[in-house]
Amino acid sequence: MNNHEWASPIATSLPKEGYFKLEEGRYGPVFPQTPANYGFTVIAKVKPGREEAIREYGKVIEEAVKGSPSVLAPLKLHYLRWVLFDVGSGLHFMYQGIFDTDFDKYVEDAIALFNSTGITTVFVNLEGWPEDWRTNVDAVTRFFREHQRPSFLEYGEYPYVSADEVKKALKLKAAFSEMLDQMQ
Amino acid sequence: MLELDDIQHYLLTRPQASIARYNFITFRNAQSGRKWLETLLEVIGTVNSVNAGSATDMRWVTVAFTFNGLRKLGVDEDSLSTFPEAFKQGMAARAAMLGDTGENHPDHWEDKITSPDLHAAVILFARDRDECERCIQKHQEYMDQHPGVEILSTVHLEATPPFDYVHEHFGYRDRITTPAIEGTDIQATPGSLPPSKPGEFFLGYPDETGVIPKMPQPEALTRNGSFLGYRKIQEHVGKFRDFLKANGTTEEEQELIAAKLMGRWRKSGAPLVLCPHKDDRELGFDDQRNNNFDYEKMDPHGYACPLGSHIRRMNVRDNKVSQIMNRRLIIRRGGTYGPALPEDAPEDGANRGIAVFGGCADITRQFEFLLSVWSTDPEFQELNEKDPFIGNHDGTFDMTIPKRPIKKKLKNIPAFTTTKGGAYFFLPGIKGLRYLISLK
Numbered sequence: 001m002n003n004h005e006w007a008s009p010i011a012t013s014l015p016k017e018g019y020f021k022l023e024e025g026r027y028g029p030v031f032p033q034t035p036a037n038y039g040f041t042v043i044a045k046v047k048p049g050r051e052e053a054i055r056e057y058g059k060v061i062e063e064a065v066k067g068s069p070s071v072l073a074p075l076k077l078h079y080l081r082w083v084l085f086d087v088g089s090g091l092h093f094m095y096q097g098i099f100d101t102d103f104d105k106y107v108e109d110a111i112a113l114f115n116s117t118g119i120t121t122v123f124v125n126l127e128g129w130p131e132d133w134r135t136n137v138d139a140v141t142r143f144f145r146e147h148q149r150p151s152f153l154e155y156g157e158y159p160y161v162s163a164d165e166v167k168k169a170l171k172l173k174a175a176f177s178e179m180l181d182q183m184q
Numbered sequence: 185m186l187e188l189d190d191i192q193h194y195l196l197t198r199p200q201a202s203i204a205r206y207n208f209i210t211f212r213n214a215q216s217g218r219k220w221l222e223t224l225l226e227v228i229g230t231v232n233s234v235n236a237g238s239a240t241d242m243r244w245v246t247v248a249f250t251f252n253g254l255r256k257l258g259v260d261e262d263s264l265s266t267f268p269e270a271f272k273q274g275m276a277a278r279a280a281m282l283g284d285t286g287e288n289h290p291d292h293w294e295d296k297i298t299s300p301d302l303h304a305a306v307i308l309f310a311r312d313r314d315e316c317e318r319c320i321q322k323h324q325e326y327m328d329q330h331p332g333v334e335i336l337s338t339v340h341l342e343a344t345p346p347f348d349y350v351h352e353h354f355g356y357r358d359r360i361t362t363p364a365i366e367g368t369d370i371q372a373t374p375g376s377l378p379p380s381k382p383g384e385f386f387l388g389y390p391d392e393t394g395v396i397p398k399m400p401q402p403e404a405l406t407r408n409g410s411f412l413g414y415r416k417i418q419e420h421v422g423k424f425r426d427f428l429k430a431n432g433t434t435e436e437e438q439e440l441i442a443a444k445l446m447g448r449w450r451k452s453g454a455p456l457v458l459c460p461h462k463d464d465r466e467l468g469f470d471d472q473r474n475n476n477f478d479y480e481k482m483d484p485h486g487y488a489c490p491l492g493s494h495i496r497r498m499n500v501r502d503n504k505v506s507q508i509m510n511r512r513l514i515i516r517r518g519g520t521y522g523p524a525l526p527e528d529a530p531e532d533g534a535n536r537g538i539a540v541f542g543g544c545a546d547i548t549r550q551f552e553f554l555l556s557v558w559s560t561d562p563e564f565q566e567l568n569e570k571d572p573f574i575g576n577h578d579g580t581f582d583m584t585i586p587k588r589p590i591k592k593k594l595k596n597i598p599a600f601t602t603t604k605g606g607a608y609f610f611l612p613g614i615k616g617l618r619y620l621i622s623l624k
Contacts, residue, residue: 024280105553135395
């Protein structure tokens, strides 16, 4: 990020496809960085009777991150949100993530981490999730692409700032406070 | 478990060769292609035959095919459709994603490597020039017997002086690190990843997920095979030396800059993490020590080895960057082409560089990931930089050298290299070759 680009909020509207110019990644088109960085919104229907199984896994993931705080570090995440809702045609699941790298780049890391942290257990309760997800990266990528709903508008209060930069700034602030204490 | 009497030797042996030749081949028709392959079969080495071979019995020939080559030899469309997308498309079609833009674009590639008529690569190794001449002559005889098979182009590789250690034209010592694989005699050295499951490199075996991934069909063709990503990379040696001189006044300073770009000292390969200030030749040549380091604990800020140096990008050794480092490995094979540029000679414009094959089981997850993410993605480690050597530079990127109290920037990294060729090949086992010969 250059200079003080972060100081001024930016909103960017996006075309229907979710990108301005078709750019191919390893597994298909890649989505651009917006003022709210990279991200996705995946919406899929929950298999009948699986709501409890999904809700229970909230706890599992909570424990996985508690036990190993850097477990998801390779995905360069800011935030993940898991939402269940019924739109009248049955229970749906929404998985929304904001991160600092295009999904295409670390998709294999994501699948491996889904497996090791139990996140996949949520996905196996969704309709259309490929049976051979462990070995079939193409099929998993296809699932995400088919269920991805690109934003038509994204806003950043501090645009394009990465999670690492936020953490660096907070560390610096803490270090300065510490330094000022030591100067007393 | 690995069928070493079926797997071609190329990715698992290191013949004592100082010369190699890549012949890129086209088949005018299927029948002559299959006949030619049948004649060639007796000299194609397996891991076992090469390891057992005496000095006079050197079956060091390797043969691999493009997607068009498999089709030309008669593999049916249903089977072809089961091959991975990257292999089907070919490397040139994936140029934008791989960073092959501008001067590196496939439009400028050499050796007719992007021709749809490129069907196969034959790799010949030779111990010395006499042996090389004999092999070339012999291969020409094979070709003469099969007029429907022609050599599209040739790349001649030869070690460059000084000959006491393996290096490329910039002078960096090479072949220090290679993946260890279960079931082979390539041992993991201290500090390296544990041995990989064979399925990371050879089709038909469990990979790091513990299962055998689905193979392209038919298995008679693909079992014991690997995919190869080929790259021919021109090295601008004069420009590289000028850059070192512009950024370092003494020879020591220049060597340090060269080491910071790579992450290892040029002449010994000693890692900066273990000897940040001065080269240590003994350490560099000691396999028990020259990989025995990490970044996360020993050099988290990159004060010794910059975060953006070549080895720290290509082999990240850091769980925070990737927890599946063992799924991003390739086996590198290759060498230098073109004349050496003598020390102190000005750039002569000659075409020199490296021509290498990266072997793996999954082109996209392994080979393409390394190029498109770890080498050319400016977001790598938040650096807004690219790999100093293979990052398709145009002079607009810098390289950060972490240093106390304030980091140093190497400004406007020029293109030290230009991609001059690339293609994907499938390297079958011997049974796979027999399957191709048997096609009607």
